Amino acid sequence: xxxxxxxxxxxAAEADARFEGIADxxxxxxxxxxxxxxxxxxxxAVTSSMADGLLAHLAGRAAPGxxxxxxxxxxxxxxxxxxxxxxxxxxxxxxxxxxxxxxVAEQDAEHGEKLHDRNPxxxxxxxxxxxxxxxxxGYTAWGSGVRRDESPSRAGTxxxxxxxxxxxxxxxxxxxxxxxxxxxxxxxxxxxxxxxxEIGYASIGCAPCTRPVAPGEDPRAGRWAGRGKTECGxxx
Numbered sequence: 001x002x003x004x005x006x007x008x009x010x011x012a013a014e015a016d017a018r019f020e021g022i023a024d025x026x027x028x029x030x031x032x033x034x035x036x037x038x039x040x041x042x043x044x045a046v047t048s049s050m051a052d053g054l055l056a057h058l059a060g061r062a063a064p065g066x067x068x069x070x071x072x073x074x075x076x077x078x079x080x081x082x083x084x085x086x087x088x089x090x091x092x093x094x095x096x097x098x099x100x101x102x103x104v105a106e107q108d109a110e111h112g113e114k115l116h117d118r119n120p121x122x123x124x125x126x127x128x129x130x131x132x133x134x135x136x137x138g139y140t141a142w143g144s145g146v147r148r149d150e151s152p153s154r155a156g157t158x159x160x161x162x163x164x165x166x167x168x169x170x171x172x173x174x175x176x177x178x179x180x181x182x183x184x185x186x187x188x189x190x191x192x193x194x195x196x197x198e199i200g201y202a203s204i205g206c207a208p209c210t211r212p213v214a215p216g217e218d219p220r221a222g223r224w225a226g227r228g229k230t231e232c233g234x235x236x
Contacts, residue, residue: 005039007140007169009162015169016160025181029173030062032159036141036171037063045069045096046143047132050080051204053087053192054182055145058173060092068093069135069142073127074104075116075206083194090192098135100127116208120224127206133166141169147177150203151220179219 005011015035022028036044037059045067046059059066070084088095100107107115107126116123136142148157163170174182186193196204200212202219211222 007040007162007167009164012158012160012162012169016158019159025174025177026058026185028159028176029058032171032173033059033062033066033143035160036143036169037066040139040141040169042067043138043140044142045136045139046145047071048084048087048145049204050076050084050087051194051197052182052186053083053091054186055143055174056087056091056093057185057189057191059143064092065094067096067139069096069098069132071128071131071135072097072099073206074100075127075208077194077196077204077207077210079194079196080204083192086192096135098131100131102126114208116206120209120227136166136168139168141171142166143171143173145174146172147174147182149178151218 015032019028019032019035022031033046044063046055047069048056050070056068059068068088072081084095084097087093102110107123111122112118115126142163146154146157148155157172157175159172159175161170161172162168185191194201194204200214201210201222202213202217203223204210205223209224211225213219213222
């Protein structure tokens with residue numbers, strides 16, 4: 001993969017300032033994704049946890065055939081794998097299914113069973129952070145579905161940012177969206193949604209580390225509940 005545009009912090013800052021001025025959330029997201037697709041071409045990919053097909057749907061509209069990276073950790077709910085297959089079958093995207101270097105059984109043999117309970121940071125590193133780093137080596141820009149309203153740690157999320165850790169441009173097209181914006185778009189466009197949402201899962205990750213949330217709780221309160229952990233490391 002090659003790109004004619006060299007990614008840089010200055011390029012990201014200029015684009016972020018430009019797109020922040022777009023008031024309509026859908027038009028804003030599409031503009032960000034269209035810019036990324038046109039600027040970086042095949043060197044651009046988005047990631048999806050398959051909690052829903054919102055980002056994949058928008059990316060498919062803005063840049064048909066866009067690569068959508070899914071981290072197949074080996075610990076996902078069956079509903080999440082089904083949502084992945086559903087989304088890849090009905091949307092104009094190219095699924096990139098990424099697995100860790102070790103199976104769950106191999107990790108258990110090396111580190112002991114239920115590493116996610118004893119050292120969730122290491123488990124996330126082995127099954128999510130390191131695999132994503134390897135997957136993104138072939139790209140110069142990537143996108144995520146992070147939103148500012150999801151948690152205090154994400155409140156300062158920019159639409160277009162510089163990922164200094166990876167030396168890449170990172171776009172967050174949904175940064176300014178609210179839950180109402182999400183629900184409205186999903187309903188209007190009949191976007192595939194993970195059925196776990198129907199039973200209280202507001203933010204969906206690996207099965208051992210995810211629980212439903214109570215009404216009024218932070219959407220990410222069900223991730224690593226009671227462990228003092230709020231992020232897996234992909235966006236920090």
